[in-house]
Amino acid sequence: MHVVVLGAGVVGVTTAWYLQAQGHQVTVVDRQSLSGLETSYANGGQISVSHAEPWANPSAPLKVLKWLFQQDAPLLFRPRLDPYQWRWALSFLAQCTSAKAAHNIRQMVNLGTYSRSRLQALRQEANLDYDHLEKGILHFYTNPAEFDAALEPARIMRDQGCDRQVIDAERAVQLEPALTPIRRRIAGATFTADDESGDARMFTQALAHRCEQAGVTFLYGTDVLDFDRAGDRILGVQVLRAGKHQTLRADSYVLSLGSFSAILARRIGLFLNIYPAKGYSITVPVKNQDAAFNVSLTDDEYKLVYSRLGDRIRVAGTAELNGYSRDLNYTRCRAIVRRAAEVMPEAGQWDQAEFWTGLRPTTPSNVPYIGKSHFTNLYLNTGHGTLGWTHSCGSAAALADIVDGRRPDVDFTFSGL
Structure with missing residues (x-):
């Protein structure tokens, strides 16, 4: 056929x-x-079964309201005279219940686990090289409330076969010494050893x-x-x-x-209830090999992911619901640089950041x-x-x-x- x-x-x-x-x-x-x-082209680079908590969850509505007029907010909703945006937004709110969030987590974990195994087989079959690392993904939290809120989704993921283990700050820094500069600020973390990273474009x-x-x-x-x-x-x-x-x-x-x-x-x-969520990323050269990370990281409070791609560092995240425009919002770009430099000041050449934005095709669930x-x-x-x-x-x-x-x-x- x-x-x-x-x-x-x-x-x-x-x-x-x-x-x-x-x-x-x-x-x-x-x-x-x-x-x-x-x-x-320049996404976050994670193969992240552990990143299965949907944006639509019980805490989301209040967060979105709080971030509504904050230019560098992790999730920024810009109301437009667009019936498809509003239909998407109303559907999003309907998904923000505990039961629906748990159902959606199960869907994404099941698909993610299956997909990761297919990727691993394909990588061997086709002999593909794309700066991939099999070092796991570590979610870290500098806000105790955010860490507490992550415990139940992590439990649901474990029940579905995604081994997302809850760990303390000391263990997090043992797994990834690049987090040493913020060790005292880490409220907790989770680690999924089977997750991976790599350059999606490559x-x-x-x-x-x-x-x-x-x-x-x-x-x-x-x-x-x-x-x-x-x-x-x-x-x-x-x-x-x-x-x-x-x-x-x-x-x-x-x-x-x-x-x-x-x-x-x-x-x-x-x-199709799909609306573009404009995401941003920065790519910088590694500055100090000893200070740079190898375990892929997720900064859940700021909705950022960090991936090591050879001699480059990719930091990506945030979302802007603002139609199909791909114009760069430099306030949001600088916010990513600022947070990354705060977390790992010596890891990358942060003043040499290359900015990129792309439209993620997002459903409410x-x-x-x-x-x-x-x-x-x-x-x-x-x-x-x-x-x-x-x-x-x-x-x-x-x-x-x-x-x-x-x-x-x-x-x-x-x-x-």
Whole structure:
């Protein structure tokens, strides 16, 4: 069967890989000149099953109100005259109950654990190098209330098989000596030894090369405009390539356009409750090898993640719900630099920070759309929010099974099933 995958980010490329591995002819379409140049370009770099607590939780509404007019807030909601933003926000509030948060944690842990195992197998099979480290992820807390609030989600994760262990400040510094400068301020921490880190863009581009070697066709510089459809079936995809309008035809189609999936889906009457959450990152050279970290870190109070990528340090996080603009807010950029320099002053060349921003395709629950749409030959693999890198391989492997009519081997509520 010929399958067209729309989107060449980490989710689209992994989808192409697993589909071709199961014998399908695959074409990947993307508007950029290479794979991994949008949201996958400079993300936080974590394969973080332990980062499964959704933004929508009982403490979120008051925090969002408190942060509403704070330019450097970890989560910034900027109200717009946008009905889709408000619909998303109301759905987000509906997810902020203890029961729904616990359900969503279970969904994301199950998918994350499955995805991490698929990534590890794929890394060996395709011989991929992407500055990955298998040193675990350490969540640290400098606010005692934030640490106390993390204990119940950590327990739920452990019950689902994610071994997120609660540790004290002394153990945290033993595991990662780079935290020594703030040792006295650490209220507590958790550590998940099985989690990993790595450069998502390097991974995506290396895997795209392997896909091409296996026969996958990539159509770069191609804008996806609309679908041709008849009844409940997609007949083709209208694109603009090299200044010419074309229609690409296949047997089936996979929608993996990140935040832009929702816009395209609306053209055929398909509502996906996805809204862009603009995230930021900085990348700096390592300054002092002895002061730099190797264990990937999560600063939950400030919603920041730290990953060591060879001789570079990546710090990423925060979220701004402000439409589809990708303009840099330098107040937010400087806030990341300031916090990173406070935590590990000698680790990186903080004055040489390269700033980046990207749009995370976020659902109110943080649970992605994976599976069949109500069109018989249109499949969804989108809406992964902050966990696209973490969930990419599992989502793609599961979707390939669904395309072939098999039930995926993971406990997750798939779309259309």
